[in-house]
Amino acid sequence: MxxxxxxxxxxxxxxxxxxxxxxxxxxxxxxxxxxxxxxxxxxxxxxxxxxxxxxxxxxxxxxxxxxxxxxxxxxxxxxxxxxxxxxxxxxxxxxxxxxxxxxxxxxxxxxxxxxxxxxxxxxxxxxxxxxxxxxxxxxxxxxxxxxxxxxxxxxxxxxxxxxxxxxxxxxxxxxxxxxxxxxxxxxxxxxxxxxxxxxxxxxxxxxxxxxxxxxxxxxxxxxxxxxxxxxxxxxxxxAKVGGRVLRIRPADPLELRPTAAALDDFGLTGPGNATVDIETGTVVVPILSDEQLTAVVGAVTARGITLADLGTELPSLDEVFLSLTGHRATDPQDEPQPAHAYEEVSA
Structure with missing residues (x-):
């Protein structure tokens, strides 16, 4: 060819x-x-x-x-x-x-x-x-x-x-x-x-x-x-859909709710925006800037809470898809095709 x-x-x-x-x-x-x-x-x-x-x-x-x-x-x-x-x-x-x-x-x-x-x-x-x-x-x-x-x-x-x-x-x-x-x-x-x-x-x-x-x-x-x-x-x-989130894991699982309360008290993320994820043992906080990230970590350590781990992540692609379209991705079988769907372009 x-x-x-x-x-x-x-x-x-x-x-x-x-x-x-x-x-x-x-x-x-x-x-x-x-x-x-x-x-x-x-x-x-x-x-x-x-x-x-x-x-x-x-x-x-x-x-x-x-x-x-x-x-x-x-x-x-x-x-x-x-x-x-x-x-x-x-x-x-x-x-x-x-x-x-x-x-x-x-x-x-x-x-x-x-x-x-x-x-x-x-x-x-x-x-x-x-x-x-x-x-x-x-x-x-x-x-x-x-x-x-x-x-x-x-x-x-x-x-x-x-x-x-x-x-x-x-x-x-x-x-x-x-x-x-x-x-x-x-x-x-x-x-x-x-x-x-x-x-x-x-x-x-x-x-x-x-x-x-x-x-x-x-x-x-x-x-x-x-x-x-x-x-x-x-x-x-x-980043357009939801920006970053910070996951904070206290060394002591009993500190989960106090960690979230500390962030709410400092007013760094908006009232009630620090949520507890019991399954992963983390506190999840939306982060809009690097400055806010630094302030959040400082607020937690100022309360004497020892951290085992922390990290930022973007929303999943599935969340992006849902946010943009209002639909979840489902199994294929795309748009319905009428009888003439395979009409070929004239050569």
Whole structure:
């Protein structure tokens, strides 16, 4: 397959280049607005996580960016190609792994990868070589000759990821890539994704696993009801939602409530803001600044309370998600798809 590496890409305004640029993207299904004016930038060689509750529009976004759906309005370029005007060129530089493995179950693992290589115009020799490389990389060599319908769920997912890498894509879409996998297999997939990014691949990842987003994403976009409601690095979003909290663990568990009372007496955190967490044996205090942190610690030690441990932490990503969307992340099954959901962009 011929790769075009010198395609134009839009500068991200910070000295880097965007592999994906989306402006005002809209997709309607009758009266339903799956996407309603989405803007998105994904810098080259990074992982952009896209979070959102069921029906937010995540999968619709991926399908448009992979040329499987035509947008109602707006523009999008990927690796320098317009998703509507240049779909054939674009398909040669992208890979896609959907929510469920899409391999041919009657073919062996090697045959699946070889077939995709030939469809991507690799020579017979190159398709065989590439298939064997990826089977080894994804720990599938021993099962290479077995039909895919004998594979476990984790093996099928790894084969699906390998299939998406056959063409050495510049941009890879991972749409809920670890849905239904056990924790061990999920971590194996994460390892492979990190390796791909290390090789220079740009990844757009949709997920509802908070841990997955924190493990893989450099930056996050949160979508709700077809609109982008937040962008930024994970720590930036956490800081916007609730700031830091300080956890104070007295050496004597009987000092928990006196510690909280001392902070309330000093009025450093607002009345009643120092709360006792019996399960962890800590007093939890919201912290707005380093100066306040110092004052809080001083107030506790001034009462003669000996501390066993203290530390600051940001709110969890799950708390950020809930705060921003008003919904908890639930199992996948994204936005409902009408009969024409797979309408392909004209080539």
């Amino acid at each position: 011929t790769r075009i590496d010198n395609t134009p890409r839009q500068d991200d305004g910070a000295g880097g280049r965007n592999a994906v640029t989306v402006r005002g993207l809209v997709k309607h299904y009758g009266e339903t607005k799956a996407l309603d004016g989405v803007d998105l930038d994904v810098r080259e060689g990074t992982v952009r996580g896209v979070l959102g509750p069921n029906g937010a529009g995540k999968t619709t976004l991926v399908r448009i960016l992979s040329t499987l759906l035509a947008p109602t309005a707006g523009q999008a370029t990927v690796a320098g190609y317009d998703v509507v005007r240049q779909p054939r060129q674009l398909r040669r530089v992208i890979g896609l792994t959907g929510q469920y493995a899409s391999v041919d179950e009657k073919l062996s693992g090697r045959e699946n990868l070889y077939l995709i290589g030939r469809l991507l115009d690799l020579t017979r020799k190159d398709a065989r070589t590439r298939a064997d490389e990826l089977l080894e990389r994804f720990s599938l060599t021993d099962a290479a000759k077995r039909p895919a319908n004998t594979y476990s769920g984790g093996m099928r997912r790894r084969l699906d990821l390998a299939a998406s890498m056959i063409g050495s894509p510049a941009v890879l879409y991972l749409d809920e890539p670890t849905t239904g996998l056990d924790p061990r297999t999920r971590m194996e997939v994460w390892t492979e994704v990190k390796r791909m990014v290390g090789d220079g691949v740009t990844v757009l990842l949709t997920t509802q696993y908070m841990e997955e987003a924190e493990q893989l994403a450099d930056e996050l976009t949160v979508i709700d009801r077809g609109k982008v409601i937040a962008n930024g690095a994970i720590d930036e979003l956490k």
